[in-house]
Amino acid sequence: MPSHTFSVNGESVTVDAPDDMPLLWVLRDLLGVRGPKYGCGIDVCKACTSHLDGQAVNPCVVPVSDAEGRDVTTIEGLADGDRLHPVQEAWLAQDVAQCGYCQPGQIMAAVALLRRTENPSDEDIDAIANVCRCGTYFRIREAIKKAASMMR
Ligand code: FES
Numbered sequence: 545m546p547s548h549t550f551s552v553n554g555e556s557v558t559v560d561a562p563d564d565m566p567l568l569w570v571l572r573d574l575l576g577v578r579g580p581k582y583g584c585g586i587d588v589c590k591a592c593t594s595h596l597d598g599q600a601v602n603p604c605v606v607p608v609s610d611a612e613g614r615d616v617t618t619i620e621g622l623a624d625g626d627r628l629h630p631v632q633e634a635w636l637a638q639d640v641a642q643c644g645y646c647q648p649g650q651i652m653a654a655v656a657l658l659r660r661t662e663n664p665s666d667e668d669i670d671a672i673a674n675v676c677r678c679g680t681y682f683r684i685r686e687a688i689k690k691a692a693s694m695m696r
């Protein structure tokens with residue numbers, strides 16, 4: 545079984561797994577990192593959104609071999625110790641979550657968007673396309689705008 549070494553939330557990890565095992569499986573089942581959620585497994589719902597070298601990816605369709613030597617960040621790695629990321633603060637302030645299932649992915653997608661765009665438009669935000677079956681889209685939009693103003 546090949547072994548793969550990469551960083552997860554700032555810590556180096558080595559796992560034995562087939563090259564083509566999805567990174568989401570490795571995170572959740574082998575490493576116990578369960579913030580990224582499993583929804584569809586086919587790059588549609590985006591519940592699993594995490595970052596690879598700071599870019600939003602959907603690890604259900606990223607083979608673990610692609611993570612070799614790279615930095616994986618999940619929702620667990622977003623806060624700085626006890627200090628929440630501004631996007632997390634904004635999420636709480638706007639009381640975004642309902643059932644919560646999609647929310648780690650929504651927040652990770654929002655953080656990646658705000659890295660690319662300081663002042664995102666409604667169209668930029670809607671382009672994230674993470675699915676929320678509870679329909680929290682309006683509050684997500686408000687929270688991203690609030691976070692953008694906090695980060696400027
Ligand atoms: S689980 Fe749906 S995109 Fe990854």
Ligand code: FES
Nearest residue numbers: 643644676677678
């Ligand atoms: S908060 Fe329930 S799926 Fe989004």
